[in-house]
Amino acid sequence: MSSIGPAANIWHYDGQSATRHFPSVLWDGQGVSLRWDGGESGPHRWSSILALGGTGGQSAYGLKGEAGWRLVFAGSPPADFAIHLPLPARYGRWIDRIGLTRAIALFAVIAALVVFLVLRAPGWIAPYIPQSWENRLGDAIAGDLGGRVCSTPASRAALDRLATQLGGGPPVRVIEIVNVPMVNAVALPGGRILIFDGLLAQAKSPDELAGILAHEIGHVRNRDTMAALVRQLGLSVVLGGLNGQVGGVLNGLLSLSYSRDAERNADGYSIAALKRANISPEGVAGFFDRMGGGKKGEPAERAMSWMASHPVSAERKSAFLKSKVPGHSYEHALTPAQWHAMLRACRDDKTVKPPVQLSL
Structure with missing residues (x-):
């Protein structure tokens, strides 16, 4: 057994009073004990001693489970004592x-x-995620639009024709026009696709709309919407935790950030679908050009591209234009009468409710 003290440069607080004791410190390979006039502490196993660091060259140690217990050396403890002690934690022990x-x-x-x-x-x-759950979620979100689905016999027939050309069968269940003045289309869970009337108002041709709709069909076929919902809104929403906030979920869907791979895959589906339907990709290329602000808007869009989920509009435009076969004779996606019926769907449907503005 080794020992040191009592000495003025070694002191101890027992955690029970504010009295400073000047103990003898005794130790061996198992642990350490302190003894002073009228009291003692220990023996304590080395594993129970905590290195606390110190100030002014002091070395301070505590005892596990004893908040006020202190053993302090004015300098460094003896080498054969210190070898048993833990080093002071600078960043955290591990x-x-x-x-x-x-x-x-x-x-x-x-x-x-x-x-x-x-x-x-x-x-x-x-x-x-079970398809039945996904279908329920999509139906609940669509139902929150409250009678703003626009449909006339002519517009329904035109939309069905367009969907058929673009591979809009299962898993796509429903494609609808809704009275929302927003330049957008969105794929809901459960194979639902909504085309906002604001998009129709901005579209220059049915060929343009065909490329956009085919892109959303691609998202449905790849189940991208569910993956994005899980990532951004959480499993609680996907598994039915709507808590009556369906409208909030719809707004969340409009601001969903698909991965760039998902966006490129959906564009790839659109390009292939337009090719199968013999519809020119030039129309949707023009749409991307307008949305990106043309050549003037491209530098700013590229500067912010690291934050965006979509590829740069100029790149998407280029991909569609490259798929166009020079000299090939394409057919229009719809006849002028069919296109007119879709454009006027929300005005000619006398039962549809007034447009609603969704906030992002």
Whole structure:
């Protein structure tokens, strides 16, 4: 057994009073004991001693389970005593144990794995969500539009013709025009696609609309909407936790951020669908050109492209234009009469409710 003290440069607080004791410190390979006039502490196993650091060159130690217990050396403790003690924790005990550099590398690996799982896990989870649940969710969201679906016999026939040409069969269940003044179309869960009247008002031709609709059909076929919902809104919404906030979920859908791979795959489906239907891709290429602001808007869009989920509009325009066969004779997606019926669907349907503005 080794010992040191009592000495003025070694003191102890027992955690029970504010009295400073000047103990004898006795130790062996198992642990340490303190003894002073009228009291003692220990023996305490080395594993119960905590390194607390110190100020002014002091070395301070605590005891597990005893908040006020302190053993303080004015300088460093004896070498054969210190060899049994834990080192003061600078960054945290396990970080000190492996080193700061290795800890930073480990954190970086863990962070990368978390990001990878956040990005990839929704794509793995989505296929296992029962179709019945997805259909219920889509129907609930569509029902929140409250009688704003626009339909006349002529517009319904035109829309069915367009959908048939573009492969709009199962898993696509319903394609509808809705009285919303927004330049957009959205794929809902459960194979529902909504075309907003604001998009029809901006579209220059049925060929343009055909490319946009085919893109949304691509999202449905790839089940991208469910993957995006899982990623952004959480499984609680997907599994039925709407809590009456269906409108909020619809707004969330409008601002969904698909992955760039999903967007490119949906564009790829659209290009292939237009080719099968013998519809020129030039119309939808013009749409992307307008949405991106043309050549004037391209620099700003490219500057912000690292934040965007969609590929740059100029790149999408180029992809569609490259698919056009020079000198080939294409057919229009709809006749002038059919196109006119779709454009006027929300005005000619006398039962539809007034337009609603959705906020993003």
